Amino acid sequence: xxxxxxxxxxxxxxxxxxxxxxxxxxVYFAKTDKNSxxxxxxxxxxxxxxxxxxxxxxxxxxxxxxPEERDELVAKNPAxxxxxxxxxxxxxxxxxxxxxCLWLEDxxxxxxxxxxxxxxxxxxxxxxxxxxxxxxxxxxxxxxxxFQAIRQPKTDYLIVPRVSSSRRDYVPMDYVSSEIxxxxxxxxxxxxKWWHFGVLTSSVHMTWMRMTCGRLRNDYRYSNTIVxxxxxxxxxxxxxxxxxxxxxxxxxxxxxASFADLYDPLTMPKELRRAHEANDRAxxxxxxxxxxxxxxxLQVTLLRLYETLSELKKLFDEMDxxxx
Numbered sequence: 001x002x003x004x005x006x007x008x009x010x011x012x013x014x015x016x017x018x019x020x021x022x023x024x025x026x027v028y029f030a031k032t033d034k035n036s037x038x039x040x041x042x043x044x045x046x047x048x049x050x051x052x053x054x055x056x057x058x059x060x061x062x063x064x065x066x067p068e069e070r071d072e073l074v075a076k077n078p079a080x081x082x083x084x085x086x087x088x089x090x091x092x093x094x095x096x097x098x099x100x101c102l103w104l105e106d107x108x109x110x111x112x113x114x115x116x117x118x119x120x121x122x123x124x125x126x127x128x129x130x131x132x133x134x135x136x137x138x139x140x141x142x143x144x145x146x147f148q149a150i151r152q153p154k155t156d157y158l159i160v161p162r163v164s165s166s167r168r169d170y171v172p173m174d175y176v177s178s179e180i181x182x183x184x185x186x187x188x189x190x191x192x193k194w195w196h197f198g199v200l201t202s203s204v205h206m207t208w209m210r211m212t213c214g215r216l217r218n219d220y221r222y223s224n225t226i227v228x229x230x231x232x233x234x235x236x237x238x239x240x241x242x243x244x245x246x247x248x249x250x251x252x253x254x255x256x257a258s259f260a261d262l263y264d265p266l267t268m269p270k271e272l273r274r275a276h277e278a279n280d281r282a283x284x285x286x287x288x289x290x291x292x293x294x295x296x297x298l299q300v301t302l303l304r305l306y307e308t309l310s311e312l313k314k315l316f317d318e319m320d321x322x323x324x
Contacts, residue, residue, distance in 0.1 A: 048233065049191045051160070051224040054088075054182035056149035057101070058137055060128030062121040063147065065100040077115040083107055089183040090161035094172055096258030101181050104145040112145060151188070153178055158192035160200070160228075161185065164220050169268075170201055170276060171209065171222060172259035174251075187224050198244030199233060201276070202283035207298050208232075232305035237286035243279035250275040 057063050064087060065073065074081045080102075087101035102118060113119055126144035129137050140148040156178050162185055164171045175197075182188050189196065199205055208231055214221035222228075250272040251262060261267055284291055289301065 048196060049189050051187050051189050051228045052151055052153075053149075053224070054184045054186045054188055055147045055151050056184040058129065058132075058140065058148035059125045062124040062128065063102045065102070067098050067100070070100045073117050076117045079111065080115045080118050083115075083118070086180045087183065088159065088176065088180055088186065090163055090185040092183075093159060093161055093174075093186060094164065094259045096260070102145075103181055105150065107145065149184070152181055153188060153190040155190050157182070158189040158197055158200075160187040160189065160222060162187060162222050163216050164222065166218050166220055167265060168263045169203075169265060170206055170263060171220065172263050173197065173201055174259070175248075187222065187228070194241045194244040194248075195236060198240035198247075198279055199283055199286075201244070201247065201279065202240075203276075203280040204234075204283050204287065204289070204298065204302070205231065207295055208302050211299055211302070230306060230309075232302060232309050234283065234286035237282065239282045240279065240286055243275065243282040246275040247272065247279055 065084065070084055074084070083102055083104055084100050085103040087099045089099070091097060092099050102121065104112065104118075104122075112122070122145045126141050129141035129144065129148075132138055137148065140146075156175055158173060159176045159182060160171065160173045175192075176182065176188075209220065209222065209227050212227050212230065213223060250269070253271060254262060254269060257269075262269065262272055281291060284293075289298070293301070
């Protein structure tokens with residue numbers, strides 16, 4: 001069940017929609033983003049780090065390893081250990097599960113041929129891709145030792161899962177080492193500062209996300225082109241850097257807890273809850289929003305900011321077109 005607002009956002013009706021892209025938006029509902037109220041932006045309008053998708057294996061499972069498969073592979077081919085990296089899909093990230101992958105981007109061919117078990121897996125990847133009906137997948141059979149799409153940054157990055165439970169007040173996100181391979185089921189933001197993290201993990205951004213994200217069953221589906229790139233950021237406010245750091249510090253008190261544990265509304269530690277609430281207040285101050293604003297009032301205000309942003313973007317695009 002979703003809310004369909006009228007064009008003045010003064011009232012709404014509830015409707016059941018099985019296949020939709022945006023929710024909680026005025027009369028501009030559509031099953032795709034083509035006619036949705038919030039536009040697709042190919043890049044952020046603000047001067048903020050770009051959010052990109054994780055890497056895409058398309059390997060038939062042959063480049064991915066469970067902890068047991070990793071141990072077995074290394075036991076048979078000790079030289080393979082340096083070519084194995086931790087691998088994070090959204091499930092592994094949120095639930096703290098361990099998974100690995102063969103990351104053979106810089107592996108010399110002579111070394112690859114010596115690792116029999118790895119070589120056999122690569123051969124299976126090639127066979128899998130050749131049987132695909134997709135032309136791009138068949139073309140990638142020429143490089144079966146590589147992920148089909150490689151987007152791994154060279155620096156540490158902020159990870160944002162594409163799908164997250166709607167039960168949570170905040171979408172879990174965290175900084176991850178560049179040594180950890182990020183799957184396409186997550187988004188990545190290389191060069192993200194604490195300021196960016198603080199704003200993105202705030203109640204303001206969560207309100208925007210709930211308005212503009214897609215849905216996978218009852219879960220949120222975060223989009224980089226609409227949710228992130230279209231988000232109207234506040235002016236920089238140094239206090240948010242401090243409150244963002246407090247969130248990270250609060251998490252460290254529970255090193256064995258997964259994000260599923262930390263952000264379950266029934267088990268969220270009080271230290272973490274307080275840190276988030278302080279961060280929420282700081283971000284509201286950055287916008288100069290009243291702390292007494294209801295969620296509906298916040299939705300309306302963010303949409304108006306977005307409209308102004310869209311008009312400015314259109315103006316700048318026209319100016320660029322004239323210059324070029």
